[in-house]
Amino acid sequence: MKKSIVIALVVGSVIAIQDALSQSTATQSVNLTVSTVYKISTSGNPAALTVTTGTAGTDALTSVSDNSTTYSITQNYGNAVKITANLDATLQSGYTLTVNLASSKGTSAGTIDISNATSGSALSAVTSINRGADAGQTITYTFSALASAGMLTSTTRTVTLTLTN
Amino acid sequence: MKKSIVILALVAISAVAMQSAYGQSDVATQSLNLAVNAVYKIATSGNPSALTITTGTAGTDALTSVSDATSTYSITQNYGNTVKITANLDAALSSGYTLQIGLASSKGTSAGAVDISNATSGSAVDVVTSIAQGADANKAITYTFSALASAGMLSSTTKTVTLTLTN
Numbered sequence: 001m002k003k004s005i006v007i008a009l010v011v012g013s014v015i016a017i018q019d020a021l022s023q024s025t026a027t028q029s030v031n032l033t034v035s036t037v038y039k040i041s042t043s044g045n046p047a048a049l050t051v052t053t054g055t056a057g058t059d060a061l062t063s064v065s066d067n068s069t070t071y072s073i074t075q076n077y078g079n080a081v082k083i084t085a086n087l088d089a090t091l092q093s094g095y096t097l098t099v100n101l102a103s104s105k106g107t108s109a110g111t112i113d114i115s116n117a118t119s120g121s122a123l124s125a126v127t128s129i130n131r132g133a134d135a136g137q138t139i140t141y142t143f144s145a146l147a148s149a150g151m152l153t154s155t156t157r158t159v160t161l162t163l164t165n
Numbered sequence: 166m167k168k169s170i171v172i173l174a175l176v177a178i179s180a181v182a183m184q185s186a187y188g189q190s191d192v193a194t195q196s197l198n199l200a201v202n203a204v205y206k207i208a209t210s211g212n213p214s215a216l217t218i219t220t221g222t223a224g225t226d227a228l229t230s231v232s233d234a235t236s237t238y239s240i241t242q243n244y245g246n247t248v249k250i251t252a253n254l255d256a257a258l259s260s261g262y263t264l265q266i267g268l269a270s271s272k273g274t275s276a277g278a279v280d281i282s283n284a285t286s287g288s289a290v291d292v293v294t295s296i297a298q299g300a301d302a303n304k305a306i307t308y309t310f311s312a313l314a315s316a317g318m319l320s321s322t323t324k325t326v327t328l329t330l331t332n
Binding site for chain 1: 189190191192193194195196197198199200201202203204206207208238239240241242243244245297298299300301302303
């Protein structure tokens with residue numbers, strides 16, 4: 001009788017060990033990171049901006065504009081991000097190039113004169129940009145000239161838009 | 166051993182710092198083609214009053230001339246500093262009648278009163294020369310019409326004066 005009881009205890013222990021083994025767990029440590037992301041791109045280049053006419057008696061010739069291009073941004077840095085604009089080289093006196101960037105995630109500075117803005121003196125075009133994406137926002141360029149400045153043979157300027165904090 | 170660890174650590178920290186710096190902006194560029202073509206614009210304020218000779222001096226063939234300085238012209242040009250304005254009539258006046266025109270100018274050199282009685286499109290005469298680039302607004306145009314008594318009367322007739330801004 002006693003022997004039977006001992007055998008029963010042994011069986012019970014085996015079952016207990018089996019239960020303990022079936023509850024085994026494993027853990028993994030997963031390291032997650034989202035780095036700072038700043039992305040800006042444009043849809044392409046605007047059409048040529050050519051001043052062709054004016055008004056008799058007025059030194060300021062008739063300005064021309066282009067709003068055929070757009071920009072898109074994505075950033076996750078914060079809510080104080082901005083876009084600056086500058087040229088690769090300044091324009092000569094008497095010629096003016098302005099740019100206006102529309103924005104639904106930030107505050108557009110409106111039309112700003114970038115004629116003398118180079119890499120060391122870029123101007124803010126959009127400020128207080130919220131985290132997220134803003135796609136297909138209109139870029140408007142306006143080119144104007146004074147008659148007293150003379151003609152300008154076709155010349156190319158590179159406009160750099162920088163998304164930064 | 167310790168020196169190596171310190172150097173490796175500094176290198177690693179620098180690499181992380183550089184990554185952060187590069188990650189703080191992105192740029193997009195656009196290429197703009199800019200040009201200003203040659204612009205020549207000239208306009209007048211309207212037509213002068215009628216020029217009607219009504220009197221003279223006994224014993225003098227030249228009747229008393231009449232003038233009008235009520236109209237003005239304006240120009241804008243960006244071509245250069247050798248631009249000029251010429252003037253001509255659509256048809257010459259008959260002998261014995263003279264029409265002069267004088268254009269004031271602050272951007273160029275006025276030729277003063279110029280006889281355009283026989284100046285037609287093929288023989289326009291200079292009235293302002295050496296015009297500098299820019300604009301010159303509301304400058305006076307003075308017409309003087311004179312006639313000889315020996316030429317007889319002239320019934321009301323219209324002549325078209327063309328002012329041309331050219332290089």
